Structures are given as C-alpha cells and as structure tokens.
Amino acid sequence: MSDSPNEIVKFDNVGLRYGTDPEVLSDLSFTLHPGSFYFLTGASGAGKTSLLKLLYLMQRPSRGAIRMFGRDMITLPRERLPDFRRRLGVVFQDFRLVQHLSAFDNVALPLRLSGATEGKVMKAVSDMLEWVGLTHRAQAVPATMSGGEQQRVAIARAVIARPRMLIADEPTGNVDPDMALKLLRLFEALNNRVGTTVVVATHDVHLLKKVPESLIMRLQKGRLSDPTGALRFPPRTEPGRVHQPRKSAP
Numbered sequence: 107m108s109d110s111p112n113e114i115v116k117f118d119n120v121g122l123r124y125g126t127d128p129e130v131l132s133d134l135s136f137t138l139h140p141g142s143f144y145f146l147t148g149a150s151g152a153g154k155t156s157l158l159k160l161l162y163l164m165q166r167p168s169r170g171a172i173r174m175f176g177r178d179m180i181t182l183p184r185e186r187l188p189d190f191r192r193r194l195g196v197v198f199q200d201f202r203l204v205q206h207l208s209a210f211d212n213v214a215l216p217l218r219l220s221g222a223t224e225g226k227v228m229k230a231v232s233d234m235l236e237w238v239g240l241t242h243r244a245q246a247v248p249a250t251m252s253g254g255e256q257q258r259v260a261i262a263r264a265v266i267a268r269p270r271m272l273i274a275d276e277p278t279g280n281v282d283p284d285m286a287l288k289l290l291r292l293f294e295a296l297n298n299r300v301g302t303t304v305v306v307a308t309h310d311v312h313l314l315k316k317v318p319e320s321l322i323m324r325l326q327k328g329r330l331s332d333p334t335g336a337l338r339f340p341p342r343t344e345p346g347r348v349h350q351p352r353k354s355a356p
C-alpha cells in the first residue's frame with residue numbers, strides 16, 4: 107500500500123485507555139498532512155504525551171483506526187514496527203539518551219544505524235552539535251550534562267537523519283527563550299527544506315505564535331476541542347472560494 111499524497115497520518119475515532127481506567131483519549135479523528143507543522147497544546151493531563159505515544163508507535167489504541175504512511179497500524183505485525191519507527195524522529199520529554207555514550211555518539215546513532223559512512227557521520231554530527239551550541243560538550247556523557255544540554259542532544263539526535271515525521275514532546279521545556287527559538291527554527295528548517303512533517307507538543311503558548319505556518323491541535327480532557335477547524339489544511343485562495351482566516355494562537 108503506498109502513501110496517500112495528502113496524508114501522512116489518519117486517526118479515525120481513536121480512543122485510548124490505560125488498563126481498566128477510563129479513556130484518556132476519546133473520539134480522535136483527524137488527518138496530518140505531509141510537510142505541515144503542527145503544535146499540540148492542552149493543559150497538563152489533557153493527553154498530549156498519550157497522543158504522541160500513539161504517533162510514535164509506542165502505544166496501540168484501545169479502539170478506532172490509525173493509518174500511517176498509507177498503512178493500517180492496528181494490523182501491522184510487531185516485527186514490522188522498527189521499519190516504520192525509522193521514518194520517525196522523536197524527542198522524548200525525558201530525553202532517553204544512551205547513558206554510556208557521549209553526546210557525539212548519541213547524535214550519531216541514527217546515522218550509524220542507517221549505515222552512513224564515518225566521514226559523513228563526522229561532518230553531519232559536528233555541524234549539528236555546532237548548531238545546538240554543544241561543540242564543547244561533544245565528548246560529555248549525559249550524566250554530566252545539564253537538563254537543557256541533554257534536551258539539545260535529544261533534539262539533535264531526532265533530526266540528524268532527516269525523518270519523514272518529527273514528534274517532539276515539550277522540546278523546549280528546559281532551555282532559555284533564545285535557545286527555544288533557535289530550536290524551533292531548526293524544526294522549521296527541517297519542515298521547509300526537507301518537507302518533514304512536524305508535531306510539537308507544548309504548554310508554551312508563546313511558542314505557537316513563532317511559526318506562522320503552523321496548525322494548532324488543542325486537546326481538552328482527551329478530546330480535540332476543534333477537530334474539524336483546527337486541523338483544516340491551510341486554506342488556499344481559489345477563484346470562487348472565500349479565503350478563510352487561519353486559526354491563530356490563543
């Protein structure tokens with residue numbers, strides 16, 4: 107089954123519960139379009155991380171259907187998951203760096219796993235560490251790095267192999283506003299130049315205004331507050347069609 111040109115992810119009436127608890131996500135139906143930039147917002151406990159877990163294929167839904175990259179994810183055999191996960195770059199809220207590897211080797215992991223030559227790895231990782239301001243920490247292991255430094259390593263690792271979709275959970279939670287903006291620009295560059303679909307979960311309403319092309323997904327108690335409007339593809343001006351204003355940040 108091939109990708110639909112206008113769809114990278116499609117949720118149809120998806121619900122998620124942990125164990126026998128009540129659902130933490132309910133009735134989620136939306137489409138994510140290739141090359142778009144999404145912010146996922148909502149109060150603490152609204153279900154942002156849970157929704158991201160479905161997107162990065164760590165959790166299966168309790169009900170409903172999910173298609174990604176043109177494939178039904180519910181019936182996907184477990185052994186095929188790694189193939190799909192390789193198309194994703196993920197920035198976890200708790201970073202999940204490999205503790206015994208240096209910052210350099212953590213960032214290099216996706217390239218080495220994809221079989222890149224050491225020459226290419228050296229250049230790409232050095233450039234990326236420079237961009238996130240960590241050249242001087244290249245040989246440090248995570249335990250000796252600050253939260254903000256670890257977060258930047260996690261982001262560098264997530265974007266280095268130019269994933270088809272980048273999923274980031276509160277990626278600027280541990281850095282100052284200048285660095286937050288710089289990291290956002292990195293995501294934008296990936297989005298604009300490589301066409302990566304970006305999904306960023308954040309509490310930070312100021313961040314939403316920094317990416318004019320972004321679409322906002324707002325979760326309230328496990329439901330999308332505006333499931334049809336918020337996820338509308340950016341309206342195009344066409345003859346005979348009224349141009350509707352884009353959803354703006356709160």
Ligand SMILES: Nc1ncnc2c1ncn2[C@@H]1O[C@H](COP(=O)(O)OP(=O)(O)OP(=O)(O)O)[C@@H](O)[C@H]1O
Pocket residue numbers: 124127130148149150151152153154155156157
């Ligand atoms: N592994 C789990 N087992 C049971 N309940 C869970 C689990 N993970 C999350 N929850 C519950 O699911 C709900 C949504 O949590 P989630 O972490 O997805 O929200 P969030 O919007 O990401 O919150 P935050 O902004 O504080 O990170 C919460 O009520 C939480 O207690």
